[in-house]
Amino acid sequence: MPDLVARLRAAGCVFAEEEAALLESAARSPEELEVLTRRRIAGEPLEHVLGWVDFDGGRVAVEAGVFVPRQRTAYLVELAAERLTPEATVVDLCCGSGALGLALARRLPGLTVIAADVDPRAVACAARNLAAVGGTAVTGDLDAPLPDALRGRVDVIVANVPYVPSAAVALMPPESRDHEPRGTVDGGADGLDLLRRVAALAPRWLRPGGALLSEVADGDQAEAARAAYAAAGLTARLDHDDEREATVVTGVRSAAASRRH
Known part of the structure; x- marks a missing residue:
């Protein structure tokens, strides 16, 4: 030893x-x-070496080539869980290992979880994780693989999209920079390329009063993310946890938005 x-x-x-x-x-x-x-x-991430990460109080299987959920993201899980009941439906977009959907299903047994990711490796990993809670994982770009029956019926969308500005990726720790797919961290010029796309599609899937939650960086990016949510017709707010240095933008679909979509 x-x-x-x-x-x-x-x-x-x-x-x-x-x-x-x-x-x-x-x-x-x-x-x-x-x-x-x-x-x-x-230099391989410890989580990839072990094959799992402890996240939100439970193990989540991870493997090489799949994004490792960060501990600060448990704050997003906590905020999402406050909006759910065991009978609710959750969509986990850009799901990676499916950690967010899995954590929510562990907190609220009976929850319906559908996870989606463009990377087949991530979807295979998420499917294994979600099998234990009866969840499913599908492959496709953002909401493309979601069943039409979910339109207007989703209670919460969690979307832990990549939000690191492209120019800052080179400054990330080598464990992430060298061992996680660039597409899981690179959010474009200002880090919000995918977040804007998710905000635009969310009203089609959320029920009136349903919410979209994403993690962002604090400061100017967080304010820009809130503006992007508002531009999509969502009532947006920011929450920050000092201890975990985590910031979450939440957008709620209003009744007025439901009539427009």
Whole structure:
């Protein structure tokens, strides 16, 4: 154990002791531990090495090439859960591993969850995660694969879209920059390309009073995101959690919007 901790610390792992314990618990033999350790030392995200991440109090399976949910995003889950009952329907767009839909279904057993992502690898991972809660995952660009029967009936859309401005991607930690698909973090020139598309489509799917929630960066981007939601006809607000440094923009479909769409 001390040798393993020293190797991880030398490789730049800030929480070397915790990571060493996790790697040892995951390995079924000394040989496998060595393989896992070398992968981590080479810079592969710990979550990909382990095959899971602890998110919102439960494990979520992740794998190479799939975005790893960030701990701050549990704030979005908390805000979304406040708007739901166990009989509600949730759509998880840009779902990645399906972590948001899974976390909500764990909080509210009986919830109907449909997740969608353009990447087949992510959808396969999400399908495995959501199977335990009766959810489904479909492949396609944003809302393209959603069944028409959901139009105007969705209670909450969670869309953890990429929101890092293109010029800032190079400044991200190498674990994300080098091991997660660029499309899962790069949000275009100002980081809001996909958010604007999601805001524009959301009123077609939300029931009156239903809400769209996305995570954004605090400050100017958050204000621009709120404006994009408002431009789509949603009543928009911002919430911020100082401890987790998390900002969420929420847009609610009004009764007036329901008549227009």
